[in-house]
Amino acid sequence: MKQAWRVRVWGVVQGVGFRPFVYRLAQAYGLGGWVRNDEEAVEMHVEGPSAALEAFLEELSNHPPPAARIDRVVIEEVAPEDLVVFEIRESAKRDRPTVRISPDLAVCPACLKELFDPQDRRYLYPYINCTNCGPRYSIVLALPYDRSRTTMKAWALCPVCAREYEDPLDRRFHAQPIACPACGPHYFLREEDRLTPGDEAAIRRAVELLREGRIIAVKGLGGYHLACDAENAQAVQALRERKYRKEKPFALMVRDLEVARALIELTPEAEALLTSSARPILLAPARRELPGVAPENRDLGVMLPYTPLHYLLFHYGAPPVLVMTSANRSSEPMAYRDEEALEKLSGIADAFLIGERPIARRVDDSVVRVGTFGPLILRRARGYAPAMVARLPLSPPLLAVGADLKNAVTLVVEGQALMSQHLGDLEHYEAFIAFQEAVQSLLSVYELEAEEIWVVHDLHPQYRSTAYALSLSARSHYAVQHHQAHVAAVLAERGAFEERVVGVAFDGTGYGEDGAIWGGEFFLGSLAEGLTRVGHLRYAALPGGDAAARFPIQAAVGFLDQIEEIPDLTQPPFSFSERYLKARELLRSGLRVFPTTSVGRLFDTVAALLGFAREITFEGQAAIWLEHLARKALPVKPYPFPWNGKELDFRPLLEAVLWDRARGRDPSEIARAFHRGLAQGLVSAAVTLAEAHGAIALVLSGGVFQNALLLEEIRAFLREVLPVWLPREVPPNDGGISLGQAALATFSESLALDRTS
């Protein structure tokens, strides 16, 4: 019996080969009708025997194209129109576009097969792609997503490519970055004294240099990398010196999964992440050491090749493990424009492997890890951004600008919370420009005027993001406290609007409602009722503000001030430098001394006491060092970290650390007892609060929870008394702040009238 359905599909369904997929499927089941994009979904009319319709829909829902993500399908039965053929129709224009731009994707198996097939016309062509794979976000200049509005606009299609592009049955039907060796861009290699044109010659020469231990700047999908042989300690050392990067770990790209398996410990879950189409950098325990790659770190950051070019590098014989670090000096944002790369990387790179296709915006590699509570995104960029991270019950558009470090911004449009890629530390000029561009391009893509949006920012009065938010002539501005935002981000991505939780936000620094520097906070409540601060780490002092974040000794001075009796820390085994005495003087003077509840600085304090007394050279270094140290010990008895109903008292904990260390106890045991003490204290506080107030889950958020060992210890103490909610879609660090800001603003009094139910 013949039936007709009107089907609408929401999700990442445009620019991912969805319409041709529907077309082929309809053909296969002998259905008539049509499919088209509208401003927010893919809409189709299908008619045929009901059994065929059922089968069609099942196939559609269960096996969409690799790059697509279906969020919602709505089916409506309509009158059959006696359509026998099936066609792809042009897009329907509605009032405001809410279609999402797809993230960049790793080259797909079908393209890879062609890449290495001598009979294929794209044999060994570094820009091969199709509707199921390849660049998206990194080449989009404007919407709607169409070749003329991408960085491929300069290359006219050859007749063969044009035919593929027009053919609904072809894998490259409407693949905007479609190209072939005859009509598309190419790679070339630039060395100081010579230029090697031609894809094959250029890549082969780059490989030769890599094998000689040289450093190559490689243009990839969202920016330039610096590559060298990771197993050549001299090359790695040279890269560190030229890049002025003392200790921060380098990311690696390995030839294939086999090499990865030999290098890091891979659980099935971790392997799934590593091989996913986002192809992030996976942090996993190292199985062997690569000198200079990740000093004093248990983990290595490893990714698989994701562009055809990467595959070709290994195909032509590049060393199986390459350092692939973002191309910059020091901690600057990665270079992504050719001139900029040539200028900034001269003196670092021995050669430049440059592809002609321009990059529209910087998109860093994403970083993930699988922890005891599941996968965690530590940096959300390539492969993930700018996908939707949550739905919020809000009709007017809202922009949340995030925090100043690890910045990412979130735009909520028609209730969809879309998060930008990781934009970096806004103190850096390049990052601040990227931040402004991200905001402006989000607004223009969705055809929004600043005047009609709500703009949400951090409570910190001196954040650049705050100043920028206030400079926008928005409909209204709204400030959200940093740690509340950390917790709210987790609730938002789970769609937990009413659920009452205990929220724990532990991080380095955030501006508190009392003007103090918070970082060890307990909240109670929900998005709907609001989050109330019900407890915190006992207040300590932060002498010298950010200086205490750079020098663990200085942080230690602020915390140890409350310990009655302390040994002379300038003597072994502590051997603190003169800075210790100076910082004590500073504390005594009261100048530039801030009250703080920062757990991050508590970690720094313990690290300092156990031997990390130097300046840190990258964020979180002392805490990572401490975690690494603690891993070397067996689970020992936890140090006391008592909860008195509203604060966690660090004094007994630090006294134990201090005197055990003075007595000569193994530092790794002390570090372990500290981690366990912290976990036990947190759990007892959280469980007490949850029981007293009927909370249904424990939310953990903030940079401190990037510590995998701490999470393991928490899990052990909690014994599943309470479900733990960690962020999944967004990072636990400040990269997730903008989503939390958006969520809390959505449920604020000021927006009450604009909420949708």
Place this chain on the structure above:
Amino acid sequence: LAHGAGGKASRRLIEGLFLPLLRNPTLAGLADAAVLELEGLRLALTADSFVVKPIVFPGGSLGELAINGTVNDLAMVGARPLALLATFILEAGLDAGVLETQVKAMAQAAERAGVPVVGGDTKVVEHGKADSLYVTTAGLGLVDPRVDLSPKAVRPGDQVLLSGPIGDHGVTVLLARGELDLEASLRSDTRPVWFLVEALIEKVASGLRWMRDPTRGGVATALNELARDAGVGVVLFEEALPVREEVRGACEILGLDPLHIACEGQFLAVVAKEQGEAALEALRRTPGGEEACLVGEIRAEPVGTVQVLSRYGGSRVVDMLVGDPLPRIC
């Protein structure tokens, strides 16, 4: 009213309240000193109030600041200081010795600067209505006919000079306030700079575009104002910035940026590109100018920003001082 450690808050006050209510073309220039045309002469007029705490600090005192600050404000518009007025607000019960010491310090500073204090006024207020003593000095100067300084004269390519190391004064006073002896050899840099300015004018008058003594809010605030008012970008080279080890060390412990710290005896000058070297040489040859440096340049873009380029190729945006810098590293 918020307490103003910063440039941004006071700038807001000036632009939001004083400028509109006291509107006139000279005021609108917001220079260190007003320049008035009078029968063919250009006279510079300025006033400044001094409320520093503590009154005496290593290398200087309130009395010296009161003279040097005003003399330097005149110098910054290219004016030779001619005469000063001094007004005192004294708290009842103030120790006579304290006052005498400060007046002596003023006398010495005035003599060093070669400017007479030709008049003034004194008021005594109730105990508790003032903090010891406040001094306001007004100054009159004659603008050198060869110069015409203004942010509007600044062009891309122009060079930025600093007369010497920065931050000495602000850090010294801050440490003195906390009775904090971090760096024993730190001293305020308070001094008159007219003699250095004079040397500059002699050498490169035609190429001299703009000058400013980076007092409150430091070099960063002064240059941010320039960048905004001139519609240009300013780039500083980290390596070239003169900062004494002691100042750097103290700032590092305090969590402060030397670029935000006040100077009382240094100035910034913007000079035409071709004359940068000559200007530098003129300063360095003048006693007290030996440590002068070329520290940066003017760019067309990005308008309104000050960037510090590091040796590592990175660039950091430095903003105006907004208040006591709060921790932001998460």
